[in-house]
Amino acid sequence: MTDxxxxxIALAARVQLLEDQLDLMRIISAYGPAVDxxxxxxxxxxxxxDGVYDVDTGSLRGHVEIEAMVLSKPHQSYIQAGSGHLxxxxxxxxxxxxxxxxxHSQLVLHExxxxxxxxxxxxxxxxxxxxxxxxxxxxxRTSRLxxxxxxxxxxxAAGVKx
Amino acid sequence: MTDxxxxxIALAARVQLLEDQLDLMRIISAYGPAVDxxxxxxxxxxxxxDGVYDVDTGSLRGHVEIEAMVLSKPHQSYIQAGSGHLxxxxxxxxxxxxxxxxxHSQLVLHExxxxxxxxxxxxxxxxxxxxxxxxxxxxxRTSRLxxxxxxxxxxxAAGVKx
Amino acid sequence: MTDxxxxxIALAARVQLLEDQLDLMRIISAYGPAVDxxxxxxxxxxxxxDGVYDVDTGSLRGHVEIEAMVLSKPHQSYIQAGSGHLxxxxxxxxxxxxxxxxxHSQLVLHExxxxxxxxxxxxxxxxxxxxxxxxxxxxxRTSRLxxxxxxxxxxxAAGVKx
Numbered sequence: 001m002t003d004x005x006x007x008x009i010a011l012a013a014r015v016q017l018l019e020d021q022l023d024l025m026r027i028i029s030a031y032g033p034a035v036d037x038x039x040x041x042x043x044x045x046x047x048x049x050d051g052v053y054d055v056d057t058g059s060l061r062g063h064v065e066i067e068a069m070v071l072s073k074p075h076q077s078y079i080q081a082g083s084g085h086l087x088x089x090x091x092x093x094x095x096x097x098x099x100x101x102x103x104h105s106q107l108v109l110h111e112x113x114x115x116x117x118x119x120x121x122x123x124x125x126x127x128x129x130x131x132x133x134x135x136x137x138x139x140x141r142t143s144r145l146x147x148x149x150x151x152x153x154x155x156x157a158a159g160v161k162x
Numbered sequence: 163m164t165d166x167x168x169x170x171i172a173l174a175a176r177v178q179l180l181e182d183q184l185d186l187m188r189i190i191s192a193y194g195p196a197v198d199x200x201x202x203x204x205x206x207x208x209x210x211x212d213g214v215y216d217v218d219t220g221s222l223r224g225h226v227e228i229e230a231m232v233l234s235k236p237h238q239s240y241i242q243a244g245s246g247h248l249x250x251x252x253x254x255x256x257x258x259x260x261x262x263x264x265x266h267s268q269l270v271l272h273e274x275x276x277x278x279x280x281x282x283x284x285x286x287x288x289x290x291x292x293x294x295x296x297x298x299x300x301x302x303r304t305s306r307l308x309x310x311x312x313x314x315x316x317x318x319a320a321g322v323k324x
Numbered sequence: 325m326t327d328x329x330x331x332x333i334a335l336a337a338r339v340q341l342l343e344d345q346l347d348l349m350r351i352i353s354a355y356g357p358a359v360d361x362x363x364x365x366x367x368x369x370x371x372x373x374d375g376v377y378d379v380d381t382g383s384l385r386g387h388v389e390i391e392a393m394v395l396s397k398p399h400q401s402y403i404q405a406g407s408g409h410l411x412x413x414x415x416x417x418x419x420x421x422x423x424x425x426x427x428h429s430q431l432v433l434h435e436x437x438x439x440x441x442x443x444x445x446x447x448x449x450x451x452x453x454x455x456x457x458x459x460x461x462x463x464x465r466t467s468r469l470x471x472x473x474x475x476x477x478x479x480x481a482a483g484v485k486x
Contacts, residue, residue, distance in 0.1 A: 008166060011332070015339060017384050027249070029251040029252060033322045034318070042319075076485045086266050086284075088408075089349065089411060092348060103357070104410050110308060121408075122410075146407065148434060152406070157363050160358045170335070174424055191414060192413055195481070198448075199479075201332065250413075281443060
C-alpha cells in the first residue's frame with residue numbers, strides 16, 4: 001500500500017468510531033420520545049429480538065414483553081396524564097462490536113388535578129449494546145432507582161471507573 | 163478518478179454528516195443558556211429571519227417577535243428569579259439540507275419566597291432546520307406541553323417512528 | 325504534495341475536531357455518574373492536577389480537595405439517600421488546545437422519609453478545558469446557582485453570545 005492509502009484506512013477507522021458514538025447517542029435519544037408517545041414498536045425495536053430490560057420491578061425479555069410494558073395500563077395512564085422520561089447525556093464506551101452507555105434518567109409526571117409537575121423518580125441506567133447486522137441494538141438495559149440502594153450507585157460507578 | 167480519490171470523496175461525505183449532527187447539537191444546546199441569561203439576540207439568531215417558534219400559547223414569527231418574547235415581562239421575571247430551560251438530548255434526522263430534531267424540555271423555576279425549585283413544565287419539541295448559506299438555522303420549532311394533550315405525544319411520535 | 329494528500333490532511337483536521345467535541349462530551353457525561361456513585365478518583369481525575377472547581381460555597385483546588393468534597397459528609401449523605409446530578413447537553417467551543425463548555429445542571433434528591441424526589445437546585449456551569457499530554461482535562465469549572473443571582477446568568481451568556 002502507498003502511504004496515502006495507509007493514512008486513508010486509518011482515517012476511515014476514526015470516522016467509523018465517531019459514527020458509532022453518534023449512532024448510539026441517536027438510539028438512546030429516541031427512547032424518551034418513543035416511550036412518552038406510546039410508540040411501543042419504536043421502543044421495543046431498540047432492543048435485539050431477545051434483548052432484556054431489567055428494571056427494579058422485574059425483567060422484561062424480548063420485543064413482546066417490552067411492547068406490553070408500553071401498552072400496559074400504568075404506563076398508558078402516565079402518558080395520558082402527561083409524562084417526560086428525560087435522559088441525561090450518555091457516557092459511552094465502545095469496544096469493537098459491543099458498547100456500554102451509562103446515564104441518569106428522570107421521570108417527570110403531570111398531575112392533572114393540580115396542573116403541577118413532579119419528579120417521580122431518578123434512575124441509574126446501564127445500556128449494553130451489540131452491533132447486529134451492522135446496526136446497534138440494546139442487548140441489556142439495567143435500571144435501578146436512585147433512592148439510596150447500592151445497586152444504583154454500582155451501575156453508575158461501573159460506567160466511569162478506570 | 164483513482165480508487166483513492168473515490169474513497170476520499172466517500173469519506174468526506176461521512177465526515178460532513180458527522181459535522182452536521184454535531185453542529186445541530188451545538189445549536190440546540192445553546193438555547194437554554196441563551197434564554198436563561200436573556201441573550202435575546204443569541205436566541206433569535208438560532209432561527210432564520212422569518213423562522214417560527216410555535217408554542218402552546220401562540221406563534222412567534224421572525225427575530226423581532228422571538229426577541230420580544232425573551233425581553234417580555236413574564237420571561238424576564240423568570241430569569242430574574244432564577245430559571246432553567248433544560249433540554250433532553252435531541253434525536254436528530256438529517257436529509258441533505260434539512261433536518262429535524264426531537265426532544266423533551268423541562269422548565270425549572272426558583273421560588274424566591276421559599277428558596278425552593280419546582281418543575282414548572284415539561285414540553286415536547288420538534289425543531290425543523292434548513293441549511294442556509296452553509297449554516298443550520300431553525301425554520302420552525304413546535305413546542306407542546308406534556309400535560310396529556312395528544313398534540314404533544316404526536317410531536318414525540320413523529321420524531322421516532324419509522 | 326499531491327492534491328490527494330492535501331485533501332487527506334484537511335479531512336484529518338476535520339476528524340480531529342469531531343473527536344475533540346465527542347471527547348469533551350464523553351468527559352462531561354462522566355461527571356454525574358461519578359459524583360453520584362462516590363467515585364472520588366474518577367471525579368477528581370477529570371481535572372488537571374491543580375485544576376479548580378469554583379462553586380458558590382467556595383473554591384476547590386486540585387485532586388485532593390475535589391476528592392475530599394466527594395468524600396465529605398454532606399455529599400455522602402446525598403448519595404446514601406439517593407441523588408442525581410443531571411447535566412444538560414453541553415454547548416462546546418474549541419480553540420486548538422483549549423475549550424469551553426457551557427451547560428445547566430440539576431440536582432435531584434431523594435427524600436427517604438416521604439419516598440419523594442425534589443429538585444434541590446439548578447446551576448449554571450462553565451467548564452474550561454486544556455489539552456494536556458493529548459488528553460482533555462478541566463482547568464476550571466465555575467458553577468453558580470440559578471437562584472436569580474447575576475453571576476449565574478453571566479456564565480450562561482458568556483458561553484453563547486457572539
